[in-house]
Amino acid sequence: MSTSPAGPPPADGLLSAARRNLRELAHGLSHASHPPTPLLAGAPKRWQRLSPYVVVLALAASFIPITINVLTTRYDVPGGVAGALAVGQAAPLLMLAHRPLQAWWIIFPSDILGALVLLAQPAGKLDIWPWPPPVIVAYMFVLLAIGLRETRRTVVCVWLLTGAAGLVLHRVDPERSNGSALLVFMLGAVMLVIGAAVRERGEAQRRLAEQETISEAERAQRTLLEERTRIARELHDVVAHHMSVITVQADSAPYRIDGLSDEAREEFTSIAASARESLGEMRRLLSVLRSDGTEGERAPQPGLDRVQQLVEATVRAGLPAELSLAADLGEVPPAVDVSAYRIVQEALANVIRHAPGARTRVSITAGAGHLTVLVVNSPAEQARSPLETTGTGHGLVGMRERVRLTGGTLDTGPLPDGGFRVAARLPLPPAKAPSAQQTSEES
Template identity: 70%
Template sequence: MSNASPSPEPPVSEPAPESAPPSPQVVDRLRSFVRKVVPATAREPLHALGLALATPTRPGAPLLAGAPARWLRLLPYGVALAFVASLLPVTITVLTQEYQVNGALAGALGTAQTAPLLLAVTRPLQAWWIIVTADFVGALVLIAADGTAGRPWPWTPMVVVGYLALMLAVGLREPRRTLLGVWLVTGAAGWLCELIAPELSEPVHVLLFVLSGVVLLITGTLRERGDAQRRLVEQETISEAERARRTLLEERTRIARELHDVVAHHMSVITVQADSAPYRIPDLPDAAREEFGSIAASARESLAEMRRLLVVLRSEGTEGERAPQPGLDRVQQLIEATVRAGVPAESSLAAELGEVPAAVDLSAYRIVQEALANVVRHAPGARTRVSVRPDESGEWLTVLVVNGPSEERGSRRSPVESGGTGHGLVGMRERVRLTGGTLDTGPLPDGGFRVAARMPLRTGTASPMKGSM
C-alpha cells in the first residue's frame, strides 16, 4: 500500500448565470479593443459597407446600387467575377480528373454552375433558377461517372461554395416568402438525389441545406432592416411635411385673427366715425358730407373684402382651428402629457400673472409646446424643467425650458441642434419677435439643450420695432 495521501479535491465554484447581460464596462472595453485593432482608415469603409448592405435596392438594379461610394457600387461585380474566375476552372478540373467526367460535358456543367453568378448581381432569383437546375443536372451526370464513388455527392465542394455565394445575393434582394421557398427547394433537391442514388449519397446535401439557411437568414435580416430604415425615413419625411403644413395653418390662423382684431376693428371705427360725422359736426358743408359718405362707403367695402379674405385664410383649416387658441392656463396640461410620453418633466409656473397680452399668452404656450416636442423627439428620457414666471420688475415674462442629455442607451437620434429641419426654432423666434421679446437657444455643456424666451407683459415695454408695427 502506498502512504501517499489522496490529493484534496479542487473547490467547486458556483457557475455564473448564463443569461447575465454584459456590463457597460465590458461593452466599452470591446469598443476600445475594436478601435485599437481596426485602423481608423478601415472603420469608415466598413461602416459604409454595412450601411450599403442594409439598404435595399429595387428589382433589376445592381446590388449596392444606392451606395454613396463608387467602389461600393462596383464591389458586387468584382466579387462575382472573382467567384466565377476561381470556381470555373476548378470545377472543370475536378469534374474531369476526379470524377472522370467527359471534358466537354464538364466544361458545360462548370459554366452553367458558375457563370450565372454574374447575373446574380442584378437578378439573383433568375440566376438561382439556372444554377439550381445545373447543380441538379450535374448530380445526375455524376451518377454515371466512374470516379464518383467515395467522393462528395450530390454536391461537389465547388457547388457548395458557389451556391452559398448565390444565397448571399438572393437573401439581400428577395422577400422572406421567396427565401423560404428557395431554402425548401434546396433541401428537396438534396433529398431527391438521395432517393435516386442512396448508395452514393453523402451528408454534403445536409450541410448545404443548413449553411444556405444560415446565409439566407442573415442576409434576409439585413434586407428587412434596410426596409425598416427606409420606411422610417419615409415616415419621418411625411411627418415633417405634416408638421410644416400644421405650422402653415397655425400662421394662417394667427394672421386671420390679427386681421380681424386689428384691421377690421379699425375699419369699423372709421365707418362709424364717417357715418356719424354729419350729426356730430354742426354746419358741415355739403362737400364734406359727401366726402364722409364716400369714406364710409369705402370702409364698408373694405370690411366686406376683409371678411372674404378671412374666409380664404381659414378655408384650408379645420373647424378646430376656429376654436380659441391655447394659452398659459393650459401649460400644465401640456407638461402632464409630456410626462405620460416618458419624459420626466417638472414645472415652475407662476400662480398669478395678471392680464397677459393675447400674443404673449399664445406665444408662451407654443414655445413650451415646441420645446417639449423637441425633447421627446431628440432627447427621449431626458430630465426636463419648465419655468414660466415674470421677472422681478413684473414687466417681462420669462419662459425657460431646459433638458438634460438623453437617458436612453443606444439612442441614435441626433441632438436637437443638428437634427430635424430647424422649423421649430425658427417658429419660436418669429413668435417672440412678434411680441417684441428675445429668444436664446443653444446646447448645454452636459449634452442638454436650453430654450429661454423673454416677452413683454405690458405694451409699453415692447421693443421699438414692436411699437412701430
Template identity: 75%
Template structure:
C-alpha cells in the same frame, strides 16, 4: 308577400369539411409560391443603385465579377482533375454553374433558376464516373460554396415566401439525390440545405432591416413635411389674427371720421351726408365681419393674443429680457426711423423675437447683435450671433427650420426679402428687408 318553400335535406348546404379547407389553402399557397418563383419581387436594379458615390454603386458589379472569376476556373479544374470529367463537358458544366453569378447583382432569382438545374445536372453526370477516393457527391465543394452565395443573394432581394420556396426545392433535390445513390452520398446532401438555411436567414434579416429602415425614413420624411405644413398653417393663422388688429384699427378710424364729418364740416350738401353715412355703414359692416372671423381664428381660447400687438417700441424690452435669460445681446436701433406701417412694425418685432429664440435654443450663450435701420424706403432687420462659447450643450441639437417658416411667411406678406444661413465662424445670420411703402413692388428674394 310570398314565401319560398322549405328546403329539402338534399338542398340544404352542408358545412365544408375541414380537410377541404386545408386543401384549398394549400393550393392557394402553392399558387402564390409558384408565382413568387417565376416573378421577381424587385425591379432589375442592383443594390446600392441609389448611392451618391459612384464607387458604392459599382460594388455589386465588382463582387459578382470577382465571384465568377474565382469559381469558374476552380470548378473546371475540380471537375477535370478530381472527378475525371471530359474537358468539353466539364467546361459546359462549369460555365452553366458559375456564369449566372454575373446576374446576382440585378436578377438573383433568374440566376438561381439556371444554377440550380445545372448543379443537379452536374450531380447526375458525376454518377456516370467512377467514385473517387476524395470525391464528394452530390455537391462538389466549388458547387456547394457557389450555391451559398446564390442563396444569400436571393434572400437579400426576394420576399420571405419566395426564399422559403427556394430553400424547400433545394432541400427536396438534395434528398432525392441522396436516396437515389446512398452509396455515393457522403454528407453534402445534408450540408447544402443546412448551410443554405443559415445564409438565407442572414440575407432575410439584412433585407428586413433595410426595408424597415427605408419605411422609417419615408415615415420621418412624411412626418417632417406634415409638421412643416402644420407650422406654416399655424403661423398663417397667427398672422391673420394680428392683421385683423391692424386692419381693424384703420377701419375704426374710417368709421369715426365718416360719422363725425357732417359735424366737423359745415355746409355739406345732403348728398355728401348720405355718402359719409354709407362709408360709415360699410366700415361697420366690415368690422363686424372681421370680428366674426376673429372669433373663429381665436377659437382656441388663447387670451394673450387679445392684448395689443407689439412693435419696434418693444424691441428694447425684448432684448433686455433675453439678456436676463443669459444671452449677451446688443441692440442697435436707429434713432430716426420713419413712419413704419403697422404690419411691418409687427413683422419686424416677430422676426427679432424668433431669431433670439433660435439663438437661445441652438447656441446658448452666443454673443448676439441686433440691428434695425432704415434707408427711408426699406426697414432692415439684422440678427447675427457668434458661435456658442459656453460648454453647455444646446437645448436642441438639430433644428427643423420651422422657426424660419414664420419669418419667411411674414416677410413674404409684406413684400420683403429674407436671407438666413450659417456663417463661416460657426454663427448664424438672419437678415430681413421690409418695404415701408405698401404700394412698392416686392423686391426679388435673396434666398
C-alpha cells in the same frame, strides 16, 4: 323535405385552392419580385454601389477555375465537359447582383446535370456526391442572394426544390450519396433565413424612413399654419384700428362738414354701417383663431418703439447685445412695425437658445424705400452647450411668413466665423411730396 347542397363539395374547394397555390408558386419562381435594379443601387457612396459587382466578379472568377480543377482531378471528368459544367455552375454568379432568381434557374439545373455526369465516373473514397464542394459553396451564395431579394414564398419554393432534388439524387444511388444533399438542404435553410431577415430589416428601415419623411413634412406644414395663425391674430389689431377710424370718420362727417346733401349723409351712414359689419366679422374670425383660449394675446401688439426695451431685457438675461436704431425711420406701416419687432424678437431668442453668450448686434435703418433689420451674432465665446440642440423651426418660419406678408425679402445663414446672420428688408411707403401750400410758405 329535401334540401339542396349549400355549396360545392369540399374536395373541389381543396383542389381549387391547391391549383391556385401552385399557380402562385410557379409565378413566384418564374417572375422576380423586384425590378432588375442592382443590389445597393440606392447607396449614397459610389464604392458601395459598385461593391456587389466586385463581389460577384470575384466569385465567378474564383469558382470557374476551382470547379474545373476539382472535376478533372478528383472526379476524372474530361476537360471539355468539366469546363462546360463549370461555366453553367459558376458563370451565372455574375447575375446575383441584379437577377439572383434567373441565376438560380441556370445554376440549379447545371448542378443536377453535374451530379448525373459524376454518376458515370468511378467513385472515389473521398468523393462527395451528389454535390461537390465547389457546388455547395457557390450554391450558398446563390441562396443568400435570393433571400436578400425575393419574397418569402419564392424563398420557400427554392429551398423545397433544392431538398427535393437532393432527395431524388440520393435515391438514385444511395450507396454513393454521403450526406452532401442533406448538408445543402440544412445550410440552404440557414442562408435563406439570413438573407430574408436582412431583407425584411432593410424594408422596415425604408418604411420607417418614409414615415419619418412624411412626419417631417406634416410637422413643417403644421408649423407654417401655426405661424400664419399667429400672424393673423397680430394683424387683426392693425386692421381693426383702421376700420375703427373709418367708422368714426363716417359717423362724425355729417357733424363736421356743413352743407352735406341728403345723398351724401346716406352715403356716410352706409360707409359706417359697412365698417361696423366688417369689424363684427373680424371679431368672429378672431374668436376662431383664438379658439385655444390664449387671452393674453388680446394686448396691443408691440412695435419698433419697444425694440430698445427688448434689447435691454436680452442684456439682462445674459446676452451681450447692442442696438443701433435710426433716429428717424419715417412713416412705418403698422404691419411692417409689428413684423420688424417680431423678427428682432425671434432672432434674439434663437441666439439665446442656440449660441448662449454670443455677442449680438441689432441694427434697424431706413432708406431707399425699405426698412432694413439686421441681427448678427458671433460664435459663443464660452464652450457651453446650447440650451436647445434641436428646434421646431417656428422662428425662421415665422420670419419668412412675416417678410412674405409685407412683400419684403429675408436672408438668413451662418457666417464664416461660426456666427449667424438675419437680414430682412421690409418695404416702406413712398415719401409724400410736399403740398403746394407748404412750398409757398417755405418760399
